[in-house]
Amino acid sequence: MxxxxxxxxxxxxxxxxxxxxxxxxxxxxxxxxxxSNDDITFFMLNGMMLSLFNRDSLAEDAAVxxxxxxxxxxxxxWNARSEAEVDAIxxxxxxxxxxxxxxxxxxxxxxxxxxxxxVDGNLWEIAFNPFLPMDxxxxxxxx
Numbered sequence: 613m614x615x616x617x618x619x620x621x622x623x624x625x626x627x628x629x630x631x632x633x634x635x636x637x638x639x640x641x642x643x644x645x646x647x648s649n650d651d652i653t654f655f656m657l658n659g660m661m662l663s664l665f666n667r668d669s670l671a672e673d674a675a676v677x678x679x680x681x682x683x684x685x686x687x688x689x690w691n692a693r694s695e696a697e698v699d700a701i702x703x704x705x706x707x708x709x710x711x712x713x714x715x716x717x718x719x720x721x722x723x724x725x726x727x728x729x730x731v732d733g734n735l736w737e738i739a740f741n742p743f744l745p746m747d748x749x750x751x752x753x754x755x
Contacts, residue, residue: 620660622688625667625678626732629653632664635731639708658750667732687727687735691744691752695724698740702726705738 716726725739
């Protein structure tokens, strides 16, 4: 039996759910889902959800240690439709007080991207990938 290729929900372990929620609402301009509560926040994305949950509680639920610093071993990506859109998004985020980790630039793999960090240091790549076709909703189109 093989598993379906599916990603439904990404949960970020955060130090303070309210603080992280405010970041995504105020800096990214996102709206939390009605199913959110004091313990967890949900943001509906294009076909999947992002949730924010207490880091220690998430580690306890997964039966692992919550310790960890530095690079987390993953990044999240927000793909734009052009280099100009990447510049505009990063500029807007920067003017909203978001930490820009790497200014947008042409990158080795042929695209254009920069990185920003949320209040817990999670890295978001803001990118234009000319090799990744997307539909009008920002979903990747299979080739």
